[in-house]
Amino acid sequence: MSNPLTEALSRIVGADDGVYRGALERHATLTKPPGSLGRLEALSARLAAVQGTVKPTITNKAVVVFVADHGVTAAGVSAYPKGVTAGMVRNFLAGGAAINALARTAGAELLVVDVGVDANLGSHPGLWSRKIARGTRNMLDGPAMTRTETEAACGVGLEAAQTLAAQGGTLLAGGEMGIGNTTPAAALTAWFTGCAARDVVGRGTGVDDEGLARKIRVVEQALATHQGVADPLDALARLGGLEIAALSGFFIGAAATRTPVVLDGFIATAAALVAVAVEPAVKDYLFASHLSREPGHRVQLEHLGLEPLFDFDLRLGEGTGAVLAFGILEGAAASLSEMATFTEAALQGSLR
Amino acid sequence: MSNPLTEALSRIVGADDGVYRGALERHATLTKPPGSLGRLEALSARLAAVQGTVKPTITNKAVVVFVADHGVTAAGVSAYPKGVTAGMVRNFLAGGAAINALARTAGAELLVVDVGVDANLGSHPGLWSRKIARGTRNMLDGPAMTRTETEAACGVGLEAAQTLAAQGGTLLAGGEMGIGNTTPAAALTAWFTGCAARDVVGRGTGVDDEGLARKIRVVEQALATHQGVADPLDALARLGGLEIAALSGFFIGAAATRTPVVLDGFIATAAALVAVAVEPAVKDYLFASHLSREPGHRVQLEHLGLEPLFDFDLRLGEGTGAVLAFGILEGAAASLSEMATFTEAALQGSLR
Numbered sequence: 001m002s003n004p005l006t007e008a009l010s011r012i013v014g015a016d017d018g019v020y021r022g023a024l025e026r027h028a029t030l031t032k033p034p035g036s037l038g039r040l041e042a043l044s045a046r047l048a049a050v051q052g053t054v055k056p057t058i059t060n061k062a063v064v065v066f067v068a069d070h071g072v073t074a075a076g077v078s079a080y081p082k083g084v085t086a087g088m089v090r091n092f093l094a095g096g097a098a099i100n101a102l103a104r105t106a107g108a109e110l111l112v113v114d115v116g117v118d119a120n121l122g123s124h125p126g127l128w129s130r131k132i133a134r135g136t137r138n139m140l141d142g143p144a145m146t147r148t149e150t151e152a153a154c155g156v157g158l159e160a161a162q163t164l165a166a167q168g169g170t171l172l173a174g175g176e177m178g179i180g181n182t183t184p185a186a187a188l189t190a191w192f193t194g195c196a197a198r199d200v201v202g203r204g205t206g207v208d209d210e211g212l213a214r215k216i217r218v219v220e221q222a223l224a225t226h227q228g229v230a231d232p233l234d235a236l237a238r239l240g241g242l243e244i245a246a247l248s249g250f251f252i253g254a255a256a257t258r259t260p261v262v263l264d265g266f267i268a269t270a271a272a273l274v275a276v277a278v279e280p281a282v283k284d285y286l287f288a289s290h291l292s293r294e295p296g297h298r299v300q301l302e303h304l305g306l307e308p309l310f311d312f313d314l315r316l317g318e319g320t321g322a323v324l325a326f327g328i329l330e331g332a333a334a335s336l337s338e339m340a341t342f343t344e345a346a347l348q349g350s351l352r
Numbered sequence: 353m354s355n356p357l358t359e360a361l362s363r364i365v366g367a368d369d370g371v372y373r374g375a376l377e378r379h380a381t382l383t384k385p386p387g388s389l390g391r392l393e394a395l396s397a398r399l400a401a402v403q404g405t406v407k408p409t410i411t412n413k414a415v416v417v418f419v420a421d422h423g424v425t426a427a428g429v430s431a432y433p434k435g436v437t438a439g440m441v442r443n444f445l446a447g448g449a450a451i452n453a454l455a456r457t458a459g460a461e462l463l464v465v466d467v468g469v470d471a472n473l474g475s476h477p478g479l480w481s482r483k484i485a486r487g488t489r490n491m492l493d494g495p496a497m498t499r500t501e502t503e504a505a506c507g508v509g510l511e512a513a514q515t516l517a518a519q520g521g522t523l524l525a526g527g528e529m530g531i532g533n534t535t536p537a538a539a540l541t542a543w544f545t546g547c548a549a550r551d552v553v554g555r556g557t558g559v560d561d562e563g564l565a566r567k568i569r570v571v572e573q574a575l576a577t578h579q580g581v582a583d584p585l586d587a588l589a590r591l592g593g594l595e596i597a598a599l600s601g602f603f604i605g606a607a608a609t610r611t612p613v614v615l616d617g618f619i620a621t622a623a624a625l626v627a628v629a630v631e632p633a634v635k636d637y638l639f640a641s642h643l644s645r646e647p648g649h650r651v652q653l654e655h656l657g658l659e660p661l662f663d664f665d666l667r668l669g670e671g672t673g674a675v676l677a678f679g680i681l682e683g684a685a686a687s688l689s690e691m692a693t694f695t696e697a698a699l700q701g702s703l704r
Contacts, residue, residue: 031443032450033431033557037672038645038665058457079385087699091383096692098384104690105410105682107459205385293390310662310680313390320389327679328662330457338456340448347439 005154005249008162008256015049015284023048023056023336030339031347037335039309043287044332050260050285051170055337058330061108062164063173063319064250065092065099066157068116068242069135070180071144075218077183079206082135085179086119092177092318093124099175099318106326108173113160115153116178116242130156132242136184139222143238144184145245150237154249161253161261171329173262173289174250174271175319176243179205182294183215185270187222187239189296191229192273193303200296202266204315232277240274247271252278255285262287262322262329263306265314266294273300289325290314357506357601360514360608367401367636375400375408375688382691383699389687391661395639396684402612402637403522407689410682413460414516415525415671416602417444417451418509420468420594421487422532423496427570429535431558434487437531438471444529444670445476451527451670458678460525465512467505468530468594482508488536488593491574495590496536497597502589506601513605513613523681525614525641526602526623527671528595531557534646535567537622539574539591541648543581544625545655552648554618556667584629592626599623604630607637614674614681617644617666621652628656639681642666642673 023045028034035041047056067089073082091097092112103110112127118134121127132152136144145153157174164172182204189200197219203212226238236245248271254261255275263269263286275282288306291297293315301308309328314321375397380386387393399408419441425434443449444464455462464479470486473479484504488496497505509526516524534556541552549571555564578590588597600623606613607627615621615638627634640658643649645667653660661680666673 030450031440031448032668036557036666036668037450038667040664040666040676084699087697088383091692091697091699094692094697095690096383096697098382098389098687098691101686101690102683105686106679205388309664312392312661314388314392315390316384316388324392324680324683327458328676331454331676334453334457335450338447338453339450340443340446345439345443345446345448347436347443 004158005151008158008252009279012255012279012281014281016052019052019054020045020049023054026054026336029341031342031345040332040335044336047260047329047333048336050258056333057337058171058333060168061106061171061326062111062169063099063103063108063175063323064111064113064160065175065177065318066113066115066243066246068178069118070178070184070241071136071138072183072218073180074138075140077215077218078180078204080179082118082179085177086117086121088177089114089117089121093126097318098316098320102320102323106323108323108326111160113156113246115156115246136241139239140218140225144240145237145242147237150233150245153242153245157246157249158253161250162257165257165259169259171326172254172259173264173319173322174247174268175264175322176247176267176317178241178243181241181243181267183218184239184241184244185267186296187219188235188270188273189300190219190223191235191239192277193299195299197223200299202294202296232274236274244271248274251275251282251286255282260287261285262289262325264289264319264322265292265317266297267317269297269300272304276304287329290321356510357503360510360604361631364607364631364633366633368404371404371406372397372401375406378406378688381693383694383697392684392687396688399612399685400688402610408685409689410523410685412520413458413523413678414463414521415451415455415460415527415675416463416465416512417527417529417670418465418467418595418598420530421470422530422536422593423488423490424535424570425532426490427492429567429570430532430556432531434470434531437529438469438473440529441466441469441473445478449670450668450672454672454675458675460675460678463512465508465598467508467598484594491591492570492577496592497589497594499589502585502597505594505597509598509601510605513602514609517609517611521611523678524606524611525616525671525674526599526620527616527674528599528619528669530593530595533593533619535570536591536593536596537619538648539571540587540622540625541652542571542575543587543591544629545651547651549575552651554646554648584626588626596623600626603627603634603638607634612639613637614639614641614677616641616671616674617669618646618649619669621649624656625652641677
């Protein structure tokens with residue numbers, strides 16, 4: 001494992017249980033019927049426990065979209081050709097994608113990180129060029145990535161989280177784009193949860209019934225090919241993708257800097273499975289947003305013990321669902337940090 | 353019916369079905385797999401149909417909290433004494449309530465409107481003093497309000513919506529506060545939906561089992577007392593409250609000015625039942641936010657044919673749940689108005 005990753009992992013501690021309890025106690029003193037903010041109360045207490053204060057504050061928000069190509073597209077697993085990945089990066093940089101619209105309305109910074117697009121993308125102020133390889137190899141023919149590539153991609157994600165946290169980021173989200181990437185995400189999900197391929201493979205960008213059956217066979221074949229997986233990072237190398245590895249590093253980086261980070265959909269949550277398998281305390285820093293239409297997403301969230309905030313049948317990725325949850329998390333934090341207590345408001349505090 | 357209300361009702365037309373279809377067609381051309389934004393796509397098309405353009409824009413947002421007292425508190429239906437209503441108004445004006453924290457994080461203006469608090473509240477820049485009466489009468493002894501009071505309260509809500517729309521408000525939410533107001537809301541819900549009291553009465557701010565049984569009996573008795581209800585506004589007068597009447601007028605005003613308006617919880621949605629009974633086209637302008645813990649809220653939303661966006665077990669009111677949905681509605685609108693088409697992005701548009 002590379003040194004920055006080892007160093008970050010060594011710094012991760014779980015969220016503060018005492019602060020969590022203190023935050024819930026504070027909620028009971030605020031000017032509202034006890035418990036009347038429902039799930040927001042526990043959500044705000046989790047944010048408090050992450051930040052180590054019963055008055056959590058969310059100021060700068062950012063979403064990072066990690067982008068890479070996938071050798072497994074050669075097996076016909078996507079409704080779109082591989083070239084769309086590079087085209088979508090240009091669309092992100094021109095401001096025309098869904099994540100651009102949603103990040104802007106959420107008041108969040110958007111950073112695009114190329115860790116493995118099979119094209120020359122040039123330079124752009126909104127792009128980090130950190131290409132590890134021009135896409136992965138086809139996991140049906142052998143490991144998708146070498147261990148070195150995997151750790152380098154993790155390192156890029158780690159660097160992104162650490163950089164944003166150092167710049168004052170108090171709420172992060174990890175998104176992704178990469179034609180073909182629901183297939184490695186499904187393979188990783190099957191490996192980490194023990195579920196069958198058919199329970200975690202979905203239609204991705206929109207394959208038909210035949211395409212779905214082909215995807216299931218590809219995942220089954222990949223799992224059979226890579227039976228000798230040694231550890232979580234080996235699973236990531238053999239079955240994963242460069243943007244998925246970067247997302248795993250990103251989640252580790254968020255935990256190492258005690259920054260709450262919002263999960264998006266199926267691919268981002270596959271990366272979270274890896275990160276939590278490497279270091280279970282990462283889980284304390286992860287906040288679920290939506291429940292994706294991809295059937296494996298529910299399996300992943302249940303494995304992580306996380307409950308989504310909403311279900312809009314999204315299946316786009318890019319961090320879109322995560323950014324939609326930003327306002328809810330900000331509201332939860334503000335309820336805890338900004339509301340007056342009954343005593344402060346000179347209202348009869350004993351009224352129940 | 354008062355003249356401004358009659359005039360507003362005469363101006364209401366349904367949302368534009370052609371624009372709705374055009375918006376969904378536009379979504380299919382945007383740079384994402386068709387349908388991949390799930391429920392956001394239909395949501396954005398509803399906003400488009402309300403604004404009459406396939407590129408809806410949300411700029412200024414506002415939440416109005418209508419406040420009043422209730423004579424039915426004499427029947428012991430609330431966990432809190434009536435005096436808390438005035439105390440909470442002072443808390444709103446001092447910035448210490450949940451709606452203050454949530455409106456601020458959502459970037460929404462907050463306006464507090466006194467239509468019937470049983471206290472002298474003085475003047476404050478954030479307060480509209482439009483007191484119609486010092487609370488309602490106990491609906492167990494006769495009508496809660498006269499027809500004149502009811503129409504005057506509706507007129508205040510109408511004025512609030514029209515004023516905010518004239519100031520450029522493009523997304524509104526109606527909230528409320530008034531100790532005892534889940535009881536009139538339950539009575540109205542039973543009357544408008546035909547459900548039994550026991551199916552629509554909940555614990556409100558937190559009554560115990562005995563209090564719940566008492567609330568059910570009070571609502572049953574009120575419905576028996578007022579069997580001769582003539583029309584929706586008569587039901588509102590006999591069973592409602594001043595802030596509920598104001599909210600009904602507010603929803604009518606939003607529809608008359610073609611402004612989308614977000615429902616909050618059980619009390620606000622009771623007011624929506626009244627508004628839609630008076631003019632069915634009002635429904636096109638209503639957007640559901642959360643599903644409340646109050647059991648009658650689901651009954652109301654089903655009656656209106658609206659699906660909530662999320663369920664956080666909220667039971668606070670004040671507009672809190674509605675304001676939490678603002679970011680999601682803004683994101684939906686922005687996805688439709690700001691994303692590039694495949695043609696604009698020079699991506700292969702025929703790729704499916």
